[in-house]
Amino acid sequence: MDIANVNGYALSSPIEPVQERPFHGGVRRLRKRDVVVVVVETADGQRGVATAGASSSAMSEYFDGESQGTFADVVDTAVADALEGETIEEIEDAHALLRESDVPEGDLTEAISAIDVALYDIAGKYHGAPVYELLADEYESTPTTELDLYASAGMYMAPEGYVEQARVLEELGFFGYKYRPGIGPDGDRRIVERLADAVDDIELMLDVHTWWKLREGYDRETVRDLVVHAAEHGAYWIEEPVEPADHRGYADLAETGAPLAGGESEASPETLVELGETGAVAFLQGDVRHHEGFTGCRDAVECCAGRDAVEFVPHNFGTWIGLAANAHLVAAAPDAELVEYPVFENDPLFDTDVDPGMYPFDLAFDLIQGRPEISDGVLSVSDEPGLGIELNVDVLEEYPFVDGPWTEFRYDQD
Numbered sequence: 001m002d003i004a005n006v007n008g009y010a011l012s013s014p015i016e017p018v019q020e021r022p023f024h025g026g027v028r029r030l031r032k033r034d035v036v037v038v039v040v041e042t043a044d045g046q047r048g049v050a051t052a053g054a055s056s057s058a059m060s061e062y063f064d065g066e067s068q069g070t071f072a073d074v075v076d077t078a079v080a081d082a083l084e085g086e087t088i089e090e091i092e093d094a095h096a097l098l099r100e101s102d103v104p105e106g107d108l109t110e111a112i113s114a115i116d117v118a119l120y121d122i123a124g125k126y127h128g129a130p131v132y133e134l135l136a137d138e139y140e141s142t143p144t145t146e147l148d149l150y151a152s153a154g155m156y157m158a159p160e161g162y163v164e165q166a167r168v169l170e171e172l173g174f175f176g177y178k179y180r181p182g183i184g185p186d187g188d189r190r191i192v193e194r195l196a197d198a199v200d201d202i203e204l205m206l207d208v209h210t211w212w213k214l215r216e217g218y219d220r221e222t223v224r225d226l227v228v229h230a231a232e233h234g235a236y237w238i239e240e241p242v243e244p245a246d247h248r249g250y251a252d253l254a255e256t257g258a259p260l261a262g263g264e265s266e267a268s269p270e271t272l273v274e275l276g277e278t279g280a281v282a283f284l285q286g287d288v289r290h291h292e293g294f295t296g297c298r299d300a301v302e303c304c305a306g307r308d309a310v311e312f313v314p315h316n317f318g319t320w321i322g323l324a325a326n327a328h329l330v331a332a333a334p335d336a337e338l339v340e341y342p343v344f345e346n347d348p349l350f351d352t353d354v355d356p357g358m359y360p361f362d363l364a365f366d367l368i369q370g371r372p373e374i375s376d377g378v379l380s381v382s383d384e385p386g387l388g389i390e391l392n393v394d395v396l397e398e399y400p401f402v403d404g405p406w407t408e409f410r411y412d413q414d
């Protein structure tokens, strides 16, 4: 492929009115969600797309002062300088060009991820094949295109709010309901107890980055008690119970027998594989948007395929473009079958009395033309060439970037 143009577009999806969510030790404000759309065009007019940002890893924007707007600038300058005018024979050649480029160290993994996904989109279009077929050739696997979805929603609510969401999502046929506790140890126990009583046909997953991410984190003993308590109430997994780099902490908690999940915050494909190799996580959560694309996730997928005790289930929190990208990986990956479906307010696929969405994120849906095919909690991956999606270019005008962090934390002791 002859690369002609590489562009990054920072977009914001406002949350209006701004939401305030009390948690253990403070209040969190939600102002907007940001997405960077990366578009690669070839000299013969083929276009590939990918997204960056809009993940929980984008929390670093708040804590580290980095901005998705800055990343779009990096795409337009250093990434474009490295790739425009180049002929790419193998997609990994683009990784090498970016490693040698002026892309700042802190943006390199995200840049490689977006470019890898966009180039696979283009490669699929050249071959007239969906990305999962290209990947199935690499894995020597038989693709599965009907994929179970688990719903990812609930954050910082009274226990009844989680129960309401879980019941709606159970009714919609989802495999699981993943939620974020963090309202205090007693409240967190009550949530899982109430949920375990309330639903039968939907698995429960806890995403507990909230336990260590906030200033008033729970101490180790409390975390251990809560993990055991959740497992006793049938939790399918407990995700990110300790800080991502604390692989020893994962291993200690795994000794309780509780099923653990993690990986989304790993800084590189290499450390993602290292976490898988610890044997401490039952579910390894790589993400094509953060772990150097389809190419970067290959080692983690193969690590899991070679072990009975750990399954690859991608992290996927963001837009319908990210959903498509991670779904193609799961469709092709041996021994992977489950995909995360983030649930936002006003999801056009649902018609329910109670809205199970976390908060509004209209851009997540508007970014593409058409809708993914989801029925009874199962996603049918498109067999159209590439990622099988068409960017809705109107969003580039309709969702201008809004400066500032997407979320803010206020702590009681301040």
Ligand SMILES: [Mg+2]
Pocket: 056, 207, 209, 239, 240, 264
């Ligand atoms: Mg998570």
